[in-house]
Amino acid sequence: MELQALRGTSDILPEDIPRWLSLERTIRRLARLYSYDEIRTPLLEEASLFRRSVGETTDIVQKEMFQFEDRSNQLIVLRPEGTASIVRAYLEHHLDKRIGFAKFFYCGAMFRAERPQAGRFRQFHQFGVEAIGSHSPWIDVEAITLCQAMLSACGLPQSRLWLSSMGCKPDQLRASQKLRERLSLHRSSLCSDCQSRFDKNIFRVLDCKKESCRAIVWKEKTSPFILCAECQAHYDQVRQGLHSAGISFDDTGIFARGLDYYTRTVFEFRAKGLGAQDAVAAGGRYNHLVEELGGPSTGAVGFAAGIERLLMAIPKGTSDSSTVSRHGIYVAVTQPTLIAEGFRLSQQLREKGIAANMDYDSKSLKAQLREADKVQAQYVAILGEAELAQQSITVKDLGQGTQRTIPLDQFIQEMSHAANHEQ
Ligand code: ATP
Ligand code: MG
Numbered sequence: 001m002e003l004q005a006l007r008g009t010s011d012i013l014p015e016d017i018p019r020w021l022s023l024e025r026t027i028r029r030l031a032r033l034y035s036y037d038e039i040r041t042p043l044l045e046e047a048s049l050f051r052r053s054v055g056e057t058t059d060i061v062q063k064e065m066f067q068f069e070d071r072s073n074q075l076i077v078l079r080p081e082g083t084a085s086i087v088r089a090y091l092e093h094h095l096d097k098r099i100g101f102a103k104f105f106y107c108g109a110m111f112r113a114e115r116p117q118a119g120r121f122r123q124f125h126q127f128g129v130e131a132i133g134s135h136s137p138w139i140d141v142e143a144i145t146l147c148q149a150m151l152s153a154c155g156l157p158q159s160r161l162w163l164s165s166m167g168c169k170p171d172q173l174r175a176s177q178k179l180r181e182r183l184s185l186h187r188s189s190l191c192s193d194c195q196s197r198f199d200k201n202i203f204r205v206l207d208c209k210k211e212s213c214r215a216i217v218w219k220e221k222t223s224p225f226i227l228c229a230e231c232q233a234h235y236d237q238v239r240q241g242l243h244s245a246g247i248s249f250d251d252t253g254i255f256a257r258g259l260d261y262y263t264r265t266v267f268e269f270r271a272k273g274l275g276a277q278d279a280v281a282a283g284g285r286y287n288h289l290v291e292e293l294g295g296p297s298t299g300a301v302g303f304a305a306g307i308e309r310l311l312m313a314i315p316k317g318t319s320d321s322s323t324v325s326r327h328g329i330y331v332a333v334t335q336p337t338l339i340a341e342g343f344r345l346s347q348q349l350r351e352k353g354i355a356a357n358m359d360y361d362s363k364s365l366k367a368q369l370r371e372a373d374k375v376q377a378q379y380v381a382i383l384g385e386a387e388l389a390q391q392s393i394t395v396k397d398l399g400q401g402t403q404r405t406i407p408l409d410q411f412i413q414e415m416s417h418a419a420n421h422e423q
Contacts (some may be wrong), residue, residue, distance in 0.1 A: 008114070008122030014404030019311060024107060025155045027127050031105035034146045036129045039104045041085040047075040053084035053289055054179070055260025057200040058067055059193075064112040066122075072164075078111035083261070083286065084293075084304055086130045103134035107307075119309045126282070128304035132290065135299030137234050139284060140265045141241035147281050147303045148247055151269055160268045160281060161249040165235040166203070166256055166266050167227045169288070179224040186216045197258075206257030209276045220254045224275035231264055235254045236264040236361040238265050239396045240292065265301065271313040280313060302337075326399050328355030329415060330372035334384035336362040345393075345411065352416045373398060 012020060013155055022181035031038065047067055054060050066078040079085055086104050089095075095102050107127035115119050127144060132141045144161070149328045152157055166172055179202050183190075187198055190205065194213050197204040206217055227235060242249055249267075274280075283303025290298035329349055333342040339360060345354035357375055359368050365382070372380045382394040393411050396403045406414055 004061075006122065008116035008120075010121070010123075020307070023154050023307065023311065024127075027107065027150050029044050030146060030153055031129065034103075034129075034142065034149075036103040036105035036131075036146070037167060039106055040084060040088065041089050041106070041109065042081070043079055044076050045079050045085055045088070048076045049088055050077060050080060050085050053087065053261055053383065054081065055201070057197075058259055059204065059258070060112065064114055066111050066113055071358065080112045081108055082106050082108070082126060082128055083130055083289070083302060086302075087132065087289055087293050087295075087300070090132055091290065091293060095138050096133070096295050102131075104130045106130075117277070119274055119312060121292075121304075121308060125135060125307040126304045127307060128281075130302035131231075132299060132300040134301075134421075135234075135235035135287070135297055137213070137265075139299075140243055140301050141245060141281065143301050143303055144238075144242060144249075144267055145245050145247060147269060147283065147305065151281060151310065151342045154310060154371060156271060156280065156310060157294060157313075157315065159271045159313075160262075161247065162253055162268045162270065163239070163249040163251045164223065164253070165225060165227055165238075166262055166268050166284070167225050167231040168263055171227050171231055172203075174226065177226040178226075179205075182220060182224065183216070186219075188394065189216060201258055201260075206254055206256045207258045212278075217254055221231050223254060225256075229355065234264055244355075245372060246290040254262070257282065257284055258278040261289040261292070263287040267303070267403045269305075271309070274309060274313055277309060279306075284293070310318070324374045326378040328377050329356060329379045329381055330368070330375065330377035331356060331357070331358040332365060332380050332382045334365050334370040334382070338383050338385070338388065340410075345381070345383070345395065349415060352417055352418045352419075363417050379415070381415075 002363055035199055047065065050065060051061055060080050062389065065080055067075055070076050081399060084104065096355065108125065109123055110126050113122060113124050116122060131143060146160065160247045167175065180198065188197065189212065191208065191210045191213050194205045195210050206214065208214065239251065255268070262284045264285040264287065268279050268282040271280045272280040281303055283301070285299070285301040288295065289298050290300060320396060331342045331346050333339055342358050346358050349356040357377065359371060364372070369380060378397070380398060382396065387405070391408045392405050393408050394403060394405045
């Protein structure tokens with residue numbers, strides 16, 4: 001094949017769509033249950049949005065953004081993540097003044113120029129939430145609870161929640177100095193990326209996916225974060241809230257997130273059996289982002305989950321609609337002159353809300369029946385010369401294997417009755 005989808009991008013074929021739809025239905029239902037309203041932001045944004053929010057020294061901004069100059073020399077990027085765009089929209093539409101506290105849900109494509117590998121793509125999909133306008137630890141608890149509820153409702157069998165607090169800016173400054181001291185002995189053994197992260201963004205070393213770097217980090221037994229009193233109290237309340245919500249977590253690991261905007265609570269859900277790319281969802285609190293993008297000082301928290309990774313971790317057949325059931329009517333005609341009458345009947349069925357399908361290529365009746373079975377039709381309606389002369393039509397129930405002939409003027413009514421019965 002000469003023409004192929006770009007590396008790291010993929011087609012979602014009709015046969016895969018039921019799994020996607022089922023997942024999207026599930027997450028929308030849960031978002032509603034927790035009162036998070038859907039927001040859709042553009043796929044294109046100004047590059048400066050992510051430079052100012054995600055941060056100059058992050059992998060995303062340094063090497064993962066698809067970036068280009070448009071005809072008027074404006075620097076544009078394909079959005080690499082959702083949080084920055086949502087905060088921009090929150091401020092642009094004055095939602096800070098109009099509603100203050102807002103809870104958003106989103107689902108859509110994200111783009112990162114990463115090296116494609118299992119579970120890592122250049123165009124992928126995320127769903128997530130952002131709760132903007134509160135400092136309460138309970139909203140951290142709510143976001144984590146919702147994240148877990150979404151993952152398990154989607155059919156994720158087992159995941160582990162990693163939890164940590166990165167404290168406030170002064171806490172982070174102290175922790176980064178401490179971490180540099182502790183890791184300096186091993187600096188030369190870190191991968192080349194981590195060597196440069198060492199000075200610029202040491203927390204990203206903790207998040208490196210390379211086995212050799214993970215091994216070094218894991219030798220560290222205690223968290224580099226010594227939290228100030230307020231951050232410690234906030235963290236204690238989050239952990240207590242999670243306990244009372246019955247959510248178990250691991251807060252003993254050396255864990256941090258490398259985006260600039262995180263403060264206090266950070267978390268990640270990791271699934272079993274996904275190898276190095278095992279993070280299915282990640283998030284945390286970002287108390288300075290709204291202010292950094294020009295708004296008032298505002299507490300906020302959110303998470304994002306990778307849909308492809310999640311689908312890789314969910315056993316096929318878990319979701320309710322992954323087994324396609326027979327539905328609709330296939331209108332078969334015995335000769336090409338009857339196509340017009342078949343089309344008229346198909347339209348009448350569709351107007352009644354019944355799915356109808358037919359062949360326009362004058363295939364043999366046998367081939368049409370095979371096709372009806374292949375497209376999983378519930379019924380085949382066979383229209384022939386003889387039937388038409390008697391103003392009748394033969395209806396085969398492909399599920400039950402039964403067949404009967406009914407008057408043509410009762411066909412639509414009977415079929416809509418049968419279709420309603422099925423639902
Ligand atoms: P990772 O540590 O795996 O690189 P990240 O920290 O860059 O992830 P976030 O920006 O927090 O990821 O995104 C949240 C989730 O989105 C991840 O947990 C993952 O499930 C998914 N994700 C991120 N990057 C990709 C990608 N390139 N391809 C597929 N899914 C991705
Ligand atoms: Mg990444």
